[in-house]
Amino acid sequence: MTTRIQRRNRRKILDAALDVFSAQGFRGATLDQIAGVAGLSKPNLLYYFDSKEAMHRALLDDLLDVWLEPLRGLNPEGNGKAEILAYMRRKLQMSREFPRESRLFANEVLQGAPRLGDQIGGDLKKLVDESAALIRRWIAAGQLAPVDPYHLIFSIWALTQHYADFDAQIRMIRDGADPMEGADAYLETLFERLLKP
Amino acid sequence: MTTRIQRRNRRKILDAALDVFSAQGFRGATLDQIAGVAGLSKPNLLYYFDSKEAMHRALLDDLLDVWLEPLRGLNPEGNGKAEILAYMRRKLQMSREFPRESRLFANEVLQGAPRLGDQIGGDLKKLVDESAALIRRWIAAGQLAPVDPYHLIFSIWALTQHYADFDAQIRMIRDGADPMEGADAYLETLFERLLKP
DNA sequence: AGCAGACCTGACCAACCAGTCAAGGTCTCT
DNA sequence: AGAGACCTTGACTGGTTGGTCAGGTCTGCT
Numbered sequence: 001m002t003t004r005i006q007r008r009n010r011r012k013i014l015d016a017a018l019d020v021f022s023a024q025g026f027r028g029a030t031l032d033q034i035a036g037v038a039g040l041s042k043p044n045l046l047y048y049f050d051s052k053e054a055m056h057r058a059l060l061d062d063l064l065d066v067w068l069e070p071l072r073g074l075n076p077e078g079n080g081k082a083e084i085l086a087y088m089r090r091k092l093q094m095s096r097e098f099p100r101e102s103r104l105f106a107n108e109v110l111q112g113a114p115r116l117g118d119q120i121g122g123d124l125k126k127l128v129d130e131s132a133a134l135i136r137r138w139i140a141a142g143q144l145a146p147v148d149p150y151h152l153i154f155s156i157w158a159l160t161q162h163y164a165d166f167d168a169q170i171r172m173i174r175d176g177a178d179p180m181e182g183a184d185a186y187l188e189t190l191f192e193r194l195l196k197p
Numbered sequence: 198m199t200t201r202i203q204r205r206n207r208r209k210i211l212d213a214a215l216d217v218f219s220a221q222g223f224r225g226a227t228l229d230q231i232a233g234v235a236g237l238s239k240p241n242l243l244y245y246f247d248s249k250e251a252m253h254r255a256l257l258d259d260l261l262d263v264w265l266e267p268l269r270g271l272n273p274e275g276n277g278k279a280e281i282l283a284y285m286r287r288k289l290q291m292s293r294e295f296p297r298e299s300r301l302f303a304n305e306v307l308q309g310a311p312r313l314g315d316q317i318g319g320d321l322k323k324l325v326d327e328s329a330a331l332i333r334r335w336i337a338a339g340q341l342a343p344v345d346p347y348h349l350i351f352s353i354w355a356l357t358q359h360y361a362d363f364d365a366q367i368r369m370i371r372d373g374a375d376p377m378e379g380a381d382a383y384l385e386t387l388f389e390r391l392l393k394p
Numbered sequence: 395a396g397c398a399g400a401c402c403t404g405a406c407c408a409a410c411c412a413g414t415c416a417a418g419g420t421c422t423c424t
Numbered sequence: 425a426g427a428g429a430c431c432t433t434g435a436c437t438g439g440t441t442g443g444t445c446a447g448g449t450c451t452g453c454t
Binding site for chain 2 (some may be wrong): 023024025026027028084091103106107109110111112113117120121124125128129145147148150151152155157158159161163165166168169170172173174182183185186187189190194195196
């Protein structure tokens with residue numbers, strides 16, 4: 001049985017933890033920082049979560065579902081090129097809305113995905129394999145230019161997540177302007193030309 | 198005056214530090230780990246470098262030059278599309294040859310580039326601005342399809358570095374196969390179609 | 395009101411970590 | 425060979441950090 005206070009505090013803690021973990025990485029984050037952002041005392045964090053590790057795990061558990069949702073949205077009945085473009089748009093929208101999640105994920109994979117290995121090797125791989133098979137059918141049906149489906153998926157990830165993950169670099173180069181400005185149009189053009197049968 | 202021993206040990210230390218920093222991030226790395234990889238004692242590291250920070254700085258100082266070299270190689274006299282494709286190929290080759298450097302850089306930018314801000318805002322920005330202007334001239338000359346030059350550069354970075362930075366993820370999805378397999382051909386096609394005037 | 399259980403915290407601990415230091419070993423040059 | 429600079433390290437220190445605990449406060453229910 002979870003109380004009102006539990007719900008509120010767990011949410012505050014996970015939100016603060018996402019802030020700090022995504023900005024500093026797992027080892028770089030300290031409980032004191034998270035406590036500061038959450039506005040709670042350090043022992044209080046540990047009343048709600050067994051350990052720093054447990055907070056991180058809770059975030060990652062939620063993350064992969066959210067992260068994969070756009071890919072699940074591919075409609076086998078739809079037009080191949082249109083479906084891929086729509087997927088790309090959803091993914092870019094996620095980078096815009098959830099940059100912290102994107103960076104948390106990037107941090108994790110960058111360090112070899114030690115705490116995410118099972119899920120990537122499991123759910124994610126399965127979904128990607130299915131999507132690749134679907135893309136191959138679309139190509140065979142002439143709805144899509146023939147490209148390697150795995151590299152196509154990787155390129156969508158790379159291009160969309162880059163705007164969240166390398167935000168700091170892009171901002172410095174573009175004098176602090178919104179890194180995403182013009183990204184939609186550019187990526188639209190890119191995939192339109194790549195995939196036109 | 199630097200001795201033979203100094204050269205050898207500095208090199209060993211920086212190589213070990215690159216191993217550890219690129220895999221764990223700055224705060225995640227410990228001097229003991231670096232010492233272990235380098236095969237030296239911890240106080241000995243600090244005989245050659247003033248601090249952990251100094252090792253990291255030494256790596257980053259070297260890094261940016263190497264990293265920007267491919268972009269400097271754009272030849273204003275050459276054909277626009279061919280030059281961009283050649284740049285992409287050089288950049289992909291760097292991801293293949295120097296994945297640790299790529300990850301070191303990614304770690305740094307992901308965390309807001311706190312120790313790299315000046316250089317990114319300075320040298321890098323200048324070079325990118327110049328390259329963007331060059332790309333605009335190529336477009337005006339009809340050698341390149343009209344695309345936003347900044348997004349073009351970002352997309353080259355995103356696509357090539359992705360293979361080094363997200364190596365762990367790609368390996369898991371592709372059952373441990375070489376992540377780069379087929380990348381050349383795929384990216385070649387992608388940019389060929391995007392940039393054809 | 396009063397009670398049981400949920401919630402919260404100051405003070406503390408042990409492990410870890412960057413960095414110091416004094417003492418001893420090794421290399422180089424004459 | 426021997427002096428002197430260069431190199432190396434075990435043992436240590438002070439500060440940080442994840443985590444504990446005993447005891448206090450608050451909340452919701454009867």
